[in-house]
Amino acid sequence: MNILISIIAFIVTIGVLVAVHEFGHFWVARKLGIKVLRFAIGFGTPLWTYTSKKGDKTEYVLAAIPFGGYVKMLDEREGNVSSDEVHRAFNRQAVWKRFLVVLAGPVFNFIFAIAAFAATYMIGVDSVRPYVGTVIAGTPAAQAGFQERDKIVAINNSDVSSMSDVRLTLLNQYLQDPKLTIKVQTKDDQEATRQLDLSSLKLLADEKDYFTKTGMSFWRPPHTAKIMQVLPESAAAKAGLKKDDIILRHDQFKTTSVASITKYVHQHANKQIELQIQRQSELKTILITPKAKEIKGKTIGLMGVHLARQYSDKDKKDLESLFFVYHASFGDALAQGVSQTWKMSVMTLKVMGKLIVGEASIKNISGPVTIANYAGVSATIGFTVYLSFLAIISLSLGVLNLLPIPMLDGGHLFYYLIEIVKGSPVSEKFEAAGAQVGMVLVGMLMVIAFYNDIMRLIG
Secondary structure (H helix, E strand, C coil): CHHHHHHHHHHHHHHHHHHHHHHHHHHHHHHCCCCEEEEEEEEEEEEEEEECCCCCCCEEEEEEEEEEEEEEECCHHHCCCCCCCHHHCHHHCCHHHHHHHHHHHHHHHHHHHHHHHHHHHHHCEEEECCEEEEECCCCHHHHCCCCCCCEEEEECCEECCCHHHHHHHHHHHHHHCCEEEEEEECCCCCEEEEEEECCCCCCCCCCCCCCHHHCEEECCCCCEEEEEEECCCCHHHHHCCCCCCEEEEECCEECCCHHHHHHHHHCCCCCCEEEEEEECCEEEEEEECCEEEEECCEEEEECCEEEEEECCHHHHHHHHHHEEEECCCHHHHHHHHHHHHHHHHHHHHHHHHHHHHCCCCHHHCCCHHHHHHHHHHHHHHCHHHHHHHHHHHHHHHHHHHHCCCCCCHHHHHHHHHHHHHHCCCCCHHHHHHHHHHHHHHHHHHHHHHHHHHHHHHHC
């Protein structure tokens, strides 16, 4: 069922964002008087076609393979054009018109991202206040003086109000300068400033969580672990664990979080663990031996369960102070949408730069399988989460398409800039050579993305 949800969510994601992108080309071309012959979403066998009865009689196509789309315009390079319509051919347009038509695709992706982010803020975004959790000794966070229950309120004078704000702002600021000034509100409501020096860290050297590399985590109230699912033929099934069992202790340790029991189990592959559980009103002791599994060259233990956090009644006050819903008026939401799209677009470019110079791992590149997985997860969580996911993918497509790589919109824009400077179009030979280079670069990127997806699946 989860796979089906991921597939459907992925198809919807690609379909929507491709339609937005191609509509940008289509709309601007029409506004500039260029004749559009076909507007297609997808490739391969047409599933649905419609030809408009008036005007240019444009053909609209929805095809079977949803990975892309195109807008076919009248063009003398692709067939004969009658003399009475030659003025509407794309290749006959002034360079500034062709530039705007090509630029419109990525721009519409950015506009969609702004609108999607703004919509989530108007609907309401479930958020978590950024309290610092455990601080590991000897790390940059410990050296900066961070304490548990510090509430992060600003990073380099940029205000933050949630965990997601902190993660985005911290990475953005780190990419500019690894020495950060962070304002916090301490546990006793005092304002303090922490100087976090991340010069010794390469936060993007691998795909591990960059925030925890600083030496701190986000705080959550203590909780036990509730079993939501027991996988068949797993160590948990063999031991007799059941759905809704609550894990209170593991060996001599009190279970204070899902993370604590998960870490302990990982460290005890093929070693017996004594669990104290609560099953309805009854306390039980169960012995379990986690099965060993090798992941990325490391052997860990697995129980074969899905866990959820279980909070007690006395923790409700902490929970109420931790979680909040961020709402914004139309004007504020629109401003936030613009700001979020700008920040994430700039960050995407900076990360690409780090990839080129080798300061970020190519393991951070994701392909369609990973995107499909995130699409399914976000769609399952809720509409606003999925809408945020769409916004992120849309702006990523916008940034990617603006890169000066032949085959992409940015490559065509680069040719037009050359034409503006030299006063004439680039030669067909130059354009053909560029297309070959573009195919190689895009092909390499796809191979890396697919490889990373496969390694994540088998890992």
